[in-house]
Amino acid sequence: MDDVMKNWGFRSLGDFLAALFHPRVRGEKDNRSSRHRQVVAAFLQGRSNVAMADIIPLIYNHLKSRPKRLNTAERSAAFSPYKRLTQIRFAAPCLSAWATRIVGDAAYARVGKMARKPKDGSRNRRHLRASTNGRSPNTQVVDWEDVEFTVDELAHGYKDEDQLVWFLTECFAGSRKNGKVVVKKTRPHPVVCYYSQYLQIIPKCRQHPRSLAYKGDQLKF
Known part of the structure:
Protein backbone atom coordinates (compact mmCIF):
# COMPACT_ATOMS: atom_id res chain seq x y z
CA MET A 1 0.00 0.00 0.00
CA ASP A 2 2.84 2.41 0.81
CA ASP A 3 4.37 1.78 -2.62
CA VAL A 4 1.07 2.52 -4.35
CA MET A 5 0.58 5.74 -2.41
CA LYS A 6 4.13 6.99 -3.00
CA ASN A 7 4.50 5.95 -6.64
CA TRP A 8 1.18 7.36 -7.76
CA GLY A 9 1.13 10.45 -5.57
CA PHE A 10 -2.04 9.81 -3.57
CA ARG A 11 -2.23 11.69 -0.28
CA SER A 12 -4.56 9.20 1.37
CA LEU A 13 -6.45 5.97 0.86
CA GLY A 14 -9.59 8.03 0.30
CA ASP A 15 -7.99 9.88 -2.61
CA PHE A 16 -6.96 6.56 -4.14
CA LEU A 17 -10.46 5.06 -3.82
CA ALA A 18 -12.08 8.23 -5.17
CA ALA A 19 -9.85 8.06 -8.25
CA LEU A 20 -10.37 4.32 -8.60
CA PHE A 21 -14.19 4.50 -8.59
CA HIS A 22 -14.57 7.92 -10.21
CA PRO A 23 -17.62 7.69 -12.49
CA ARG A 24 -17.21 9.13 -15.94
CA VAL A 25 -19.67 11.93 -16.60
CA ARG A 26 -21.30 11.94 -20.03
CA GLY A 27 -19.38 14.26 -22.30
CA GLU A 28 -16.32 14.16 -20.06
CA LYS A 29 -13.05 12.78 -21.40
CA ASP A 30 -12.27 9.41 -19.86
CA ASN A 31 -8.62 9.38 -18.79
CA ARG A 32 -8.80 5.89 -17.34
CA SER A 33 -6.89 3.11 -19.02
CA SER A 34 -8.75 0.13 -20.45
CA ARG A 35 -7.26 -2.04 -17.70
CA HIS A 36 -8.56 0.39 -15.07
CA ARG A 37 -12.08 0.23 -16.50
CA GLN A 38 -12.03 -3.56 -16.78
CA VAL A 39 -10.83 -4.12 -13.21
CA VAL A 40 -13.40 -1.75 -11.71
CA ALA A 41 -16.21 -3.23 -13.82
CA ALA A 42 -15.27 -6.78 -12.83
CA PHE A 43 -15.32 -5.86 -9.14
CA LEU A 44 -18.59 -3.90 -9.22
CA GLN A 45 -20.30 -6.61 -11.27
CA GLY A 46 -19.17 -9.41 -8.95
CA ARG A 47 -16.86 -11.07 -11.45
CA SER A 48 -13.71 -10.83 -9.32
CA ASN A 49 -12.54 -13.27 -6.64
CA VAL A 50 -13.31 -10.72 -3.93
CA ARG A 116 -51.75 2.25 -7.36
CA LYS A 117 -54.11 0.36 -9.56
CA PRO A 118 -52.30 -2.34 -11.58
CA LYS A 119 -51.71 -1.19 -15.16
CA ASP A 120 -52.09 -4.70 -16.53
CA GLY A 121 -55.69 -4.86 -15.31
CA SER A 122 -55.01 -7.70 -12.87
CA ARG A 123 -57.46 -8.10 -10.02
CA ASN A 124 -56.47 -6.52 -6.72
CA ARG A 125 -58.59 -6.41 -3.57
CA ARG A 126 -57.35 -2.92 -2.74
CA HIS A 127 -59.14 -1.56 -5.81
CA LEU A 128 -62.54 -3.27 -5.76
CA ARG A 129 -65.77 -1.27 -5.85
CA ALA A 130 -69.17 -2.21 -4.51
CA SER A 131 -70.84 -0.92 -7.69
CA THR A 132 -70.11 1.03 -10.85
CA ASN A 133 -71.89 3.73 -12.81
CA GLY A 134 -70.59 2.32 -16.07
CA ARG A 135 -68.40 5.26 -16.98
CA SER A 136 -65.22 3.22 -16.74
CA PRO A 137 -65.20 -0.06 -18.68
CA ASN A 138 -62.42 -1.55 -16.54
CA THR A 139 -63.96 -1.02 -13.11
CA GLN A 140 -63.50 -4.05 -10.86
CA VAL A 141 -66.62 -4.81 -8.83
CA VAL A 142 -66.48 -6.97 -5.70
CA ASP A 143 -67.98 -10.47 -5.89
CA TRP A 144 -68.41 -13.39 -3.49
CA GLU A 145 -64.96 -14.80 -4.25
CA ASP A 146 -63.41 -11.55 -3.03
CA VAL A 147 -65.39 -11.68 0.21
CA GLU A 148 -64.32 -15.24 1.00
CA PHE A 149 -60.79 -14.70 2.27
CA THR A 150 -58.73 -14.99 5.44
CA VAL A 151 -56.37 -12.46 6.98
CA ASP A 152 -53.58 -15.01 6.74
CA GLU A 153 -54.21 -15.31 3.01
CA LEU A 154 -54.06 -11.53 2.60
CA ALA A 155 -50.88 -11.38 4.68
CA HIS A 156 -49.13 -13.86 2.41
CA GLY A 157 -50.37 -11.90 -0.59
CA TYR A 158 -48.68 -8.75 0.69
CA LYS A 159 -45.53 -10.73 1.45
CA ASP A 160 -45.36 -12.10 -2.08
CA GLU A 161 -46.12 -8.72 -3.66
CA ASP A 162 -43.22 -6.82 -2.09
CA GLN A 163 -40.73 -8.56 0.17
CA LEU A 164 -38.93 -5.37 1.23
CA VAL A 165 -42.03 -3.66 2.64
CA TRP A 166 -43.08 -6.91 4.30
CA PHE A 167 -39.62 -7.38 5.82
CA LEU A 168 -39.64 -3.89 7.33
CA THR A 169 -43.13 -4.42 8.74
CA GLU A 170 -42.11 -7.82 10.10
CA CYS A 171 -39.14 -6.22 11.87
CA PHE A 172 -41.62 -4.27 14.00
CA ALA A 173 -44.16 -7.02 14.65
CA GLY A 174 -42.32 -10.34 14.35
CA SER A 175 -40.59 -12.23 17.15
CA ARG A 176 -37.11 -13.64 16.67
CA LYS A 177 -35.19 -16.56 18.05
CA ASN A 178 -31.48 -16.99 17.35
CA GLY A 179 -31.73 -14.20 14.81
CA LYS A 180 -34.52 -15.85 12.81
CA VAL A 181 -38.17 -14.79 12.63
CA VAL A 182 -40.60 -17.18 14.32
CA VAL A 183 -44.39 -17.27 14.09
CA LYS A 184 -46.12 -17.70 17.44
CA LYS A 185 -49.17 -19.92 17.79
CA THR A 186 -50.99 -17.20 19.71
CA ARG A 187 -51.10 -13.72 18.18
CA PRO A 188 -49.08 -14.65 15.06
CA HIS A 189 -47.30 -11.61 13.70
CA PRO A 190 -48.32 -12.02 10.00
CA VAL A 191 -51.81 -10.83 10.98
CA VAL A 192 -50.34 -7.77 12.69
CA CYS A 193 -48.06 -7.17 9.71
CA TYR A 194 -51.00 -7.26 7.33
CA TYR A 195 -52.93 -4.59 9.21
CA SER A 196 -49.79 -2.50 9.69
CA GLN A 197 -48.94 -2.67 6.01
CA TYR A 198 -52.55 -1.94 5.09
CA LEU A 199 -52.41 1.22 7.20
CA GLN A 200 -49.20 2.22 5.41
CA ILE A 201 -50.91 1.95 2.04
CA ILE A 202 -54.06 3.92 2.96
CA PRO A 203 -52.36 7.37 2.95
CA LYS A 204 -50.82 6.51 -0.41
CA CYS A 205 -54.21 5.49 -1.76
CA ARG A 206 -55.62 8.88 -0.85
CA GLN A 207 -52.97 10.49 -3.05
CA HIS A 208 -54.50 8.67 -6.04
CA PRO A 209 -58.27 9.10 -5.48
CA ARG A 210 -59.24 8.63 -9.11
CA SER A 211 -57.67 5.22 -9.46
CA LEU A 212 -58.68 3.78 -6.09
CA ALA A 213 -61.82 2.66 -4.38
CA TYR A 214 -61.96 5.65 -2.05
CA LYS A 215 -64.66 8.16 -1.37
CA GLY A 216 -63.98 10.65 1.36
CA ASP A 217 -62.52 8.78 4.32
CA GLN A 218 -64.16 5.43 3.62
CA LEU A 219 -63.37 2.52 1.38
CA LYS A 220 -66.11 1.69 -1.08
CA PHE A 221 -66.77 -1.95 -0.19
Whole structure:
Protein backbone atom coordinates (compact mmCIF):
# COMPACT_ATOMS: atom_id res chain seq x y z
CA MET A 1 0.00 0.00 0.00
CA ASP A 2 2.84 2.41 0.81
CA ASP A 3 4.37 1.78 -2.62
CA VAL A 4 1.07 2.52 -4.35
CA MET A 5 0.58 5.74 -2.41
CA LYS A 6 4.13 6.99 -3.00
CA ASN A 7 4.50 5.95 -6.64
CA TRP A 8 1.18 7.36 -7.76
CA GLY A 9 1.13 10.45 -5.57
CA PHE A 10 -2.04 9.81 -3.57
CA ARG A 11 -2.23 11.69 -0.28
CA SER A 12 -4.56 9.20 1.37
CA LEU A 13 -6.45 5.97 0.86
CA GLY A 14 -9.59 8.03 0.30
CA ASP A 15 -7.99 9.88 -2.61
CA PHE A 16 -6.96 6.56 -4.14
CA LEU A 17 -10.46 5.06 -3.82
CA ALA A 18 -12.08 8.23 -5.17
CA ALA A 19 -9.85 8.06 -8.25
CA LEU A 20 -10.37 4.32 -8.60
CA PHE A 21 -14.19 4.50 -8.59
CA HIS A 22 -14.57 7.92 -10.21
CA PRO A 23 -17.62 7.69 -12.49
CA ARG A 24 -17.21 9.13 -15.94
CA VAL A 25 -19.67 11.93 -16.60
CA ARG A 26 -21.30 11.94 -20.03
CA GLY A 27 -19.38 14.26 -22.30
CA GLU A 28 -16.32 14.16 -20.06
CA LYS A 29 -13.05 12.78 -21.40
CA ASP A 30 -12.27 9.41 -19.86
CA ASN A 31 -8.62 9.38 -18.79
CA ARG A 32 -8.80 5.89 -17.34
CA SER A 33 -6.89 3.11 -19.02
CA SER A 34 -8.75 0.13 -20.45
CA ARG A 35 -7.26 -2.04 -17.70
CA HIS A 36 -8.56 0.39 -15.07
CA ARG A 37 -12.08 0.23 -16.50
CA GLN A 38 -12.03 -3.56 -16.78
CA VAL A 39 -10.83 -4.12 -13.21
CA VAL A 40 -13.40 -1.75 -11.71
CA ALA A 41 -16.21 -3.23 -13.82
CA ALA A 42 -15.27 -6.78 -12.83
CA PHE A 43 -15.32 -5.86 -9.14
CA LEU A 44 -18.59 -3.90 -9.22
CA GLN A 45 -20.30 -6.61 -11.27
CA GLY A 46 -19.17 -9.41 -8.95
CA ARG A 47 -16.86 -11.07 -11.45
CA SER A 48 -13.71 -10.83 -9.32
CA ASN A 49 -12.54 -13.27 -6.64
CA VAL A 50 -13.31 -10.72 -3.93
CA ALA A 51 -16.69 -9.04 -4.39
CA MET A 52 -18.57 -6.21 -2.72
CA ALA A 53 -20.24 -8.72 -0.40
CA ASP A 54 -16.79 -9.38 1.08
CA ILE A 55 -15.67 -5.75 1.32
CA ILE A 56 -18.74 -4.18 2.98
CA PRO A 57 -18.61 -6.39 6.13
CA LEU A 58 -14.85 -5.82 6.39
CA ILE A 59 -15.38 -2.05 6.45
CA TYR A 60 -18.53 -2.02 8.58
CA ASN A 61 -17.19 -4.45 11.20
CA HIS A 62 -13.68 -3.01 11.35
CA LEU A 63 -12.74 -1.87 14.85
CA LYS A 64 -11.47 1.46 13.56
CA SER A 65 -14.72 2.21 11.72
CA ARG A 66 -16.74 2.63 14.93
CA PRO A 67 -16.52 5.67 17.21
CA LYS A 68 -15.74 5.24 20.89
CA ARG A 69 -18.40 5.64 23.55
CA LEU A 70 -17.30 9.15 24.47
CA ASN A 71 -17.84 10.28 20.88
CA THR A 72 -21.59 10.66 21.29
CA ALA A 73 -22.05 12.81 18.19
CA GLU A 74 -20.68 10.14 15.86
CA ARG A 75 -22.42 7.30 17.68
CA SER A 76 -25.79 9.05 17.49
CA ALA A 77 -25.31 9.52 13.74
CA ALA A 78 -25.65 5.78 13.12
CA PHE A 79 -28.77 5.05 11.03
CA SER A 80 -29.57 8.76 10.99
CA PRO A 81 -31.99 9.66 8.17
CA TYR A 82 -31.23 13.37 8.33
CA LYS A 83 -27.63 14.16 9.22
CA ARG A 84 -25.44 14.96 6.24
CA LEU A 85 -23.22 12.06 5.29
CA THR A 86 -20.28 14.43 4.83
CA GLN A 87 -20.60 15.33 8.51
CA ILE A 88 -20.26 11.68 9.62
CA ARG A 89 -16.58 10.85 9.81
CA PHE A 90 -16.55 7.21 10.92
CA ALA A 91 -17.24 4.52 8.33
CA ALA A 92 -19.74 2.34 10.23
CA PRO A 93 -22.24 5.08 11.19
CA CYS A 94 -21.83 6.68 7.76
CA LEU A 95 -22.63 3.40 6.00
CA SER A 96 -25.65 2.77 8.22
CA ALA A 97 -26.98 6.30 7.68
CA TRP A 98 -26.55 5.95 3.92
CA ALA A 99 -28.29 2.55 3.92
CA THR A 100 -31.16 3.97 6.00
CA ARG A 101 -31.92 6.57 3.32
CA ILE A 102 -31.63 4.06 0.49
CA VAL A 103 -34.07 1.70 2.20
CA GLY A 104 -36.40 4.55 3.19
CA ASP A 105 -36.63 5.84 -0.37
CA ALA A 106 -37.20 2.33 -1.72
CA ALA A 107 -39.93 1.60 0.85
CA TYR A 108 -41.69 4.88 0.05
CA ALA A 109 -41.65 4.15 -3.67
CA ARG A 110 -42.81 0.54 -3.25
CA VAL A 111 -45.68 1.38 -0.91
CA GLY A 112 -46.79 3.95 -3.46
CA LYS A 113 -46.61 1.33 -6.19
CA MET A 114 -48.71 -1.08 -4.13
CA ALA A 115 -51.32 1.64 -3.64
CA ARG A 116 -51.75 2.25 -7.36
CA LYS A 117 -54.11 0.36 -9.56
CA PRO A 118 -52.30 -2.34 -11.58
CA LYS A 119 -51.71 -1.19 -15.16
CA ASP A 120 -52.09 -4.70 -16.53
CA GLY A 121 -55.69 -4.86 -15.31
CA SER A 122 -55.01 -7.70 -12.87
CA ARG A 123 -57.46 -8.10 -10.02
CA ASN A 124 -56.47 -6.52 -6.72
CA ARG A 125 -58.59 -6.41 -3.57
CA ARG A 126 -57.35 -2.92 -2.74
CA HIS A 127 -59.14 -1.56 -5.81
CA LEU A 128 -62.54 -3.27 -5.76
CA ARG A 129 -65.77 -1.27 -5.85
CA ALA A 130 -69.17 -2.21 -4.51
CA SER A 131 -70.84 -0.92 -7.69
CA THR A 132 -70.11 1.03 -10.85
CA ASN A 133 -71.89 3.73 -12.81
CA GLY A 134 -70.59 2.32 -16.07
CA ARG A 135 -68.40 5.26 -16.98
CA SER A 136 -65.22 3.22 -16.74
CA PRO A 137 -65.20 -0.06 -18.68
CA ASN A 138 -62.42 -1.55 -16.54
CA THR A 139 -63.96 -1.02 -13.11
CA GLN A 140 -63.50 -4.05 -10.86
CA VAL A 141 -66.62 -4.81 -8.83
CA VAL A 142 -66.48 -6.97 -5.70
CA ASP A 143 -67.98 -10.47 -5.89
CA TRP A 144 -68.41 -13.39 -3.49
CA GLU A 145 -64.96 -14.80 -4.25
CA ASP A 146 -63.41 -11.55 -3.03
CA VAL A 147 -65.39 -11.68 0.21
CA GLU A 148 -64.32 -15.24 1.00
CA PHE A 149 -60.79 -14.70 2.27
CA THR A 150 -58.73 -14.99 5.44
CA VAL A 151 -56.37 -12.46 6.98
CA ASP A 152 -53.58 -15.01 6.74
CA GLU A 153 -54.21 -15.31 3.01
CA LEU A 154 -54.06 -11.53 2.60
CA ALA A 155 -50.88 -11.38 4.68
CA HIS A 156 -49.13 -13.86 2.41
CA GLY A 157 -50.37 -11.90 -0.59
CA TYR A 158 -48.68 -8.75 0.69
CA LYS A 159 -45.53 -10.73 1.45
CA ASP A 160 -45.36 -12.10 -2.08
CA GLU A 161 -46.12 -8.72 -3.66
CA ASP A 162 -43.22 -6.82 -2.09
CA GLN A 163 -40.73 -8.56 0.17
CA LEU A 164 -38.93 -5.37 1.23
CA VAL A 165 -42.03 -3.66 2.64
CA TRP A 166 -43.08 -6.91 4.30
CA PHE A 167 -39.62 -7.38 5.82
CA LEU A 168 -39.64 -3.89 7.33
CA THR A 169 -43.13 -4.42 8.74
CA GLU A 170 -42.11 -7.82 10.10
CA CYS A 171 -39.14 -6.22 11.87
CA PHE A 172 -41.62 -4.27 14.00
CA ALA A 173 -44.16 -7.02 14.65
CA GLY A 174 -42.32 -10.34 14.35
CA SER A 175 -40.59 -12.23 17.15
CA ARG A 176 -37.11 -13.64 16.67
CA LYS A 177 -35.19 -16.56 18.05
CA ASN A 178 -31.48 -16.99 17.35
CA GLY A 179 -31.73 -14.20 14.81
CA LYS A 180 -34.52 -15.85 12.81
CA VAL A 181 -38.17 -14.79 12.63
CA VAL A 182 -40.60 -17.18 14.32
CA VAL A 183 -44.39 -17.27 14.09
CA LYS A 184 -46.12 -17.70 17.44
CA LYS A 185 -49.17 -19.92 17.79
CA THR A 186 -50.99 -17.20 19.71
CA ARG A 187 -51.10 -13.72 18.18
CA PRO A 188 -49.08 -14.65 15.06
CA HIS A 189 -47.30 -11.61 13.70
CA PRO A 190 -48.32 -12.02 10.00
CA VAL A 191 -51.81 -10.83 10.98
CA VAL A 192 -50.34 -7.77 12.69
CA CYS A 193 -48.06 -7.17 9.71
CA TYR A 194 -51.00 -7.26 7.33
CA TYR A 195 -52.93 -4.59 9.21
CA SER A 196 -49.79 -2.50 9.69
CA GLN A 197 -48.94 -2.67 6.01
CA TYR A 198 -52.55 -1.94 5.09
CA LEU A 199 -52.41 1.22 7.20
CA GLN A 200 -49.20 2.22 5.41
CA ILE A 201 -50.91 1.95 2.04
CA ILE A 202 -54.06 3.92 2.96
CA PRO A 203 -52.36 7.37 2.95
CA LYS A 204 -50.82 6.51 -0.41
CA CYS A 205 -54.21 5.49 -1.76
CA ARG A 206 -55.62 8.88 -0.85
CA GLN A 207 -52.97 10.49 -3.05
CA HIS A 208 -54.50 8.67 -6.04
CA PRO A 209 -58.27 9.10 -5.48
CA ARG A 210 -59.24 8.63 -9.11
CA SER A 211 -57.67 5.22 -9.46
CA LEU A 212 -58.68 3.78 -6.09
CA ALA A 213 -61.82 2.66 -4.38
CA TYR A 214 -61.96 5.65 -2.05
CA LYS A 215 -64.66 8.16 -1.37
CA GLY A 216 -63.98 10.65 1.36
CA ASP A 217 -62.52 8.78 4.32
CA GLN A 218 -64.16 5.43 3.62
CA LEU A 219 -63.37 2.52 1.38
CA LYS A 220 -66.11 1.69 -1.08
CA PHE A 221 -66.77 -1.95 -0.19
